[in-house]
Amino acid sequence: MTAVAISGIGYLGPHGSGHADLAEAMAKGQQAFRPVDNSAGFPRLGGARMLAKTEAAAWRPWLSPVAARRLCQASRWTVAAAKMALQDAQWQPDDDPENLAVCLGSAFGPLDVTQRLLREIHGAGPESMAPFDFMESVVNAPAAQVAMAVGAKGPNSALCQREASGLAAVAAGYRWIQSGRAQRVLVATVDEMHPVLHSVLDRLGVLSGSRRGLGMEEACRPLDRRRNGLMVADGASVLLLESESALVARGGEARLWLRGALRAHDPSASTLNWGHDHRELAARLQAWLHKQPKPPQAVISGANGSRTGDALEALVLQATPAVRGRPVLAPKVLTGEYGGGFLTAATLIAQGQAYCVTNDFELDPALQIEPLLERSGPWPGPILISSLASAGSAIWLMVEPV
Amino acid sequence: MTRKVAVTGLGILSPLGVGLPAHRKRLLQGKAAIGELTLFDSRAHRTHLAGEVPADPRWEKAWSGNPRLSRSDRFALFAAEEALQMAGLGGQKLGPEVGVFLGSSTGGMLEGEAVFAKLLATPSGPVSVARLGSHLHSAPAEAVAREFKVRGPIETNATACSAASLAIMAALEALRAGECQIALAGGADALCQMTYGGFNALRLVDSAPCRPFRADREGLSLGEGAGLMVLESGDSAEARGVPILAWLSGAAASCxxxxxxAPDEQGRGPSSAIQKALEDAGRSPAELALINAHGTGTPKNDEAESLALRLALGPDVLAEVPIFALKAYIGHLLGACGGVEAVATVLALQEGRLYPLPGKEEPDPALGLRFARGKAEALGTQPAALSLNLAFGGANTALVFEVVANKEGRA
Structure with a gap:
């Protein structure tokens, strides 16, 4: 097995630009939810109203206007985050471009430009579609733009795995390094939360506040007794993965070690919801954890406030002896769902970054887990990062502090 | 553990027909299936042709009673079922040892477009969006995993025209790493206004059926369909007692x-993928019996691909190894093309014959490539075949398949 380091972090999201901004917000327990833009008239009367938006021009310090004019918003955010990750790792890919790969995870792809194209098709007609918009609407456009911006000539790929897209990209990057396809991989995740998508998710009933007309409060409350849906965010996050040999050769430093990845699927899940077959998922997870040299000390959970998703997460953790009773942290309470905030937050927490939940929390006795609401300092051993997605995907990563 | 994995099942539907027998027949006849677009109104577009999958209850059926499945989902489900049956896995709950690795560039965009039109018409009105659950790119892979009770890894690759071949590469890696014992891998995509209008806007579409590598080529034709294969270790196939159709022995990707x-005009990116895939397979260029080229039919792409092949294989080898371009039959299937082309590559290896390029136009002499014309021709005795895909964003993928040798040297 090749040891794989996480050596650089780039973050562009509702909490700011750079992982230090997110770290500061995590230490203070700050959320970043704001009212959704209602100018286009999409939000339903009595529906969800809040989301966490990334400032559209947050990429400016990292891209020249000339470079940016050829990129859609999702590509701008991802390229900016990739440059941050390289700067954070203190490495520039000028000597070995074929050994640098890019793997992107995105639940929805470049949505801003996609919805614009759809408006053109159904408005002025398909002949009005702009060629630039179409080029940038493909899911892999941000990955390709990162490759062009930094000169990455290794494998270049884009994966879609709903809420688990970010971890799917990390798992793929880990596999590429293990199989010798690249020495370094920029793993990225990006999503844009356009009012159209927010409205669609609201209509699907997955958002907290989707049933405000029935008196339900709109709040981001993963693993809380009162949770009633998720709250969404956008932005981009990029991690630089390096093989230990590549890291050592350049004298770089690891932030974390990535020890492995496990993927599974729960076929009991419907197209729009999480499944209920926790025993099979737990059996897979336990068998994998049993082979790890050290047991995880804590779980950083992708729980997002969904009634069924959080319940499945809790049941899986309960049914997995290797993690039963371990502290559980759920940083989506701060970052929201989508946009890469979870990936950056999980990396920072595993490094020992201070984290706290300041909004009131009520334990859900049915879940039989008690989330850790405040934590700082180094961990004594490996950490499990968990992400269960709607429609059945499940991905776990094992990371270990340096 | 051996690095090559066995291909034990194939499933395909495309404009040529529904299922493997239809494809064997039409490919040997050299008959293309690009015609008038009927799936949606094309009057506002510059071109009006496409390769459509023919209506057939075998793929149009409800599949476990789910009415919300997209056209792409159903394509994927049919191809998966056909491949599983061929591999002796039909009608089974597949469980934790099986993974799904599927490419799709648009998922259920066709259905999403209809919902979006209603949403635009009444932005805050009571529009049913439930079907958007099948709009997501990941939906076809999820539909397959759900239908066949897969509990192993699932992965949706959405890297445009390399999506399916990258998915096959991911399956190869998962099998080599022991992450699963059996993998369903390939791609599925349906035609939709987004891609049809987009390629028209880019002026990359030919107003006549596409003519890859021909001197008079003017662009691509769009198509739809799905191609999936069952992959597993040779030991697994042997233990299950199923015939091995071919080996997937190597894969590589580059950017x-x-x-x-626009492609790199020097062809360096694809050349790198080809060389690394052959290295991964432990094969030399001289061991290639066939190249299934990406062959879109656009002047620049075909030229750059030819340069890449020459750079990777050398002019002498390239002068000998015949080229096949499936897109001449069915158009460009985008996220599915790597899947159907991989299936066609395995079919050609099994048949021991190279399918002809449809049409009577002259190949472009400037490209220096060799094709079968008019009728299928016998392949050489070399053991390997290359399947190449090049995507938007410069994402290149090369797969190497090998024949299963018997006493006569070919399956």
Whole structure:
């Protein structure tokens, strides 16, 4: 097995630009939810109203206007985050471009430009579609733009795995390094939360506040007794993965070690919801954890406030002896769902970054887990990062502090 | 553990027909299936042709009673079922030892477009969006995993025209790493207004059926369909007592890092993928019996691909190894093309014959490539075949398949 380091972090999201901004917000327990833009008239009367938006021009310090004019918003955010990750790792890919790969995870792809194209098709007609918009609407456009911006000539790929897209990209990057396809991989995740998508998710009933007309409060409350849906965010996050040999050769430093990845699927899940077959998922997870040299000390959970998703997460953790009773942290309470905030937050927490939940929390006795609401300092051993997605995907990563 | 994995099942539907027998027949006849677009109104577009999958209850059926499945989902489900049956896995709950690795560039975009039109008409009105659950790119892979009770890894690759071949590469890696014992891998995509209008806007579409590598080529034709294969270790196939159709022995990917839509004119990116895939397979260029080229039919792409092949294989080998371009039959299937082309590559290896390029136009002499014309021709005795895909964003993928040798040297 090749040891794989996480050596650089780039973050562009509702909490700011750079992982230090997110770290500061995590230490203070700050959320970043704001009212959704209602100018286009999409939000339903009595529906969800809040989301966490990334400032559209947050990429400016990292891209020249000339470079940016050829990129859609999702590509701008991802390229900016990739440059941050390289700067954070203190490495520039000028000597070995074929050994640098890019793997992107995105639940929805470049949505801003996609919805614009759809408006053109159904408005002025398909002949009005702009060629630039179409080029940038493909899911892999941000990955390709990162490759062009930094000169990455290794494998270049884009994966879609709903809420688990970010971890799917990390798992793929880990596999590429293990199989010798690249020495370094920029793993990225990006999503844009356009009012159209927010409205669609609201209509699907997955958002907290989707049933405000029935008196339900709109709040981001993963693993809380009162949770009633998720709250969404956008932005981009990029991690630089390096093989230990590549890291050592350049004298770089690891932030974390990535020890492995496990993927599974729960076929009991419907197209729009999480499944209920926790025993099979737990059996897979336990068998994998049993082979790890050290047991995880804590779980950083992708729980997002969904009634069924959080319940499945809790049941899986309960049914997995290797993690039963371990502290559980759920940083989506701060970052929201989508946009890469979870990936950056999980990396920072595993490094020992201070984290706290300041909004009131009520334990859900049915879940039989008690989330850790405040934590700082180094961990004594490996950490499990968990992400269960709607429609059945499940991905776990094992990371270990340096 | 051996690095090559066995292909034990194939499933395909495309404009040529529904299922493997239809494809064997039409490919040997050299008959293309690109015709008038009927799936949606094309009057506002510059072109009006496409390769459509023919209506057939075998793929149009409800599949476990789910009415919300998209056209792409159903394509994927049919191809998966056909491949599983061929591999002796039909009608089974597949469980934790099986993974799904599927490419799709648009998922259920066709259905999403209809919902979006209603949403635009009444932005805050009571529009049913439930079907958007099948709009997501990941939906076809999820539909397959759900239908066949897969509990192993699932992965949706959405890297445009390399999506399916990258998915096959991911399956190869998962099998080599022991992450699963059996993998369903390939791609599925349906035609939709987004891609049809987009390629028209880019002026990359020919107003006549596409003519890859011909001197008079003027662009691509769009198509739809799905191609999936069952992959597993040779030991697994042997233990299950199923015939091995071919070996997937190598794969590699690279990126041009050059332009979003234009290829690197030197062909260096694809050349790198080809060389690494052959290295991964432990094969030399001289061991190739067949190249299934990406062959879109656009002047620049075909030229750059030819340069890449020459750079990777050398002019002498390239003068000998015949080229096949499935897109001449069915158009460009985008996220599915790597899947159907991989299936066609395995079919050609099994048949021991190279399918002809449809049409009577002259190949472009400037490209220096060799094709079968008019009728299928016998392949040489070399053991391997290359399947190549090049995507938007410069994402290149090369797969190497090998024949299963018997006493006569070919399956």
């Amino acid at each position: 041009d890092a050059h332009h979003m839509t």
